[in-house]
Amino acid sequence: QPSPSRTPGPRCYGSAPPELQEKTLVLVKPDAVQRRLVGTVIQRFERRGFKLVAMKLLQADRGLLDKHYQQLQQKPFYPALLAYMTSGPLVAMVWEGYNVVRSTRAMVGDTDSAMAAAGTIRGDLSMHVSRNVVHASDSVETAQREISFWFQRDELVAWESGDRDYTYG
Numbered sequence: 001q002p003s004p005s006r007t008p009g010p011r012c013y014g015s016a017p018p019e020l021q022e023k024t025l026v027l028v029k030p031d032a033v034q035r036r037l038v039g040t041v042i043q044r045f046e047r048r049g050f051k052l053v054a055m056k057l058l059q060a061d062r063g064l065l066d067k068h069y070q071q072l073q074q075k076p077f078y079p080a081l082l083a084y085m086t087s088g089p090l091v092a093m094v095w096e097g098y099n100v101v102r103s104t105r106a107m108v109g110d111t112d113s114a115m116a117a118a119g120t121i122r123g124d125l126s127m128h129v130s131r132n133v134v135h136a137s138d139s140v141e142t143a144q145r146e147i148s149f150w151f152q153r154d155e156l157v158a159w160e161s162g163d164r165d166y167t168y169g
């Protein structure tokens, strides 16, 4: 648990306890970029209180996606998934915060948009599993691996946010 109430005040980077520095990879997929949903997706994670530590717009290539979706390469839908994910630019982001992997998955919702609960990103913004707006890492270990596929180490920005005592108590 984060430590109990402290007096708010200025902090230097690195002072956050490790559990507040958990990171996850989020991709705003090409359908969402085309539909001008990038800001909406970012806003949801910002409003929750997570901290953005890396972000870029890029055109993904097959090599990167083969690594990212290594577990899915034998699936019948994999060629269509590759075509979708390379169809236009996407936005890759790293978000940081307490339990960010689990919370982000909950905010994203079911893989199959038709089953995704209202209030989740997919449940609110997507109609079909093949155009489901976002990716979010499914475990802390997966997140570490995925972040290393999409970002160089020096692309992650170390910064201390001033709201920590108000976000975590």
Ligand code: ADP
Binding pocket: 072, 077, 080, 081, 110, 111, 129, 130, 131, 132, 134, 135, 136, 138
């Ligand atoms: P998630 O993205 O929720 O972690 P998976 O890792 O199982 O889900 O699948 C990765 C992505 O592959 C999905 O987000 C979706 O874009 C695509 N996908 C999964 N299942 C299907 C399917 N049956 N048909 C088309 N695309 C699919």
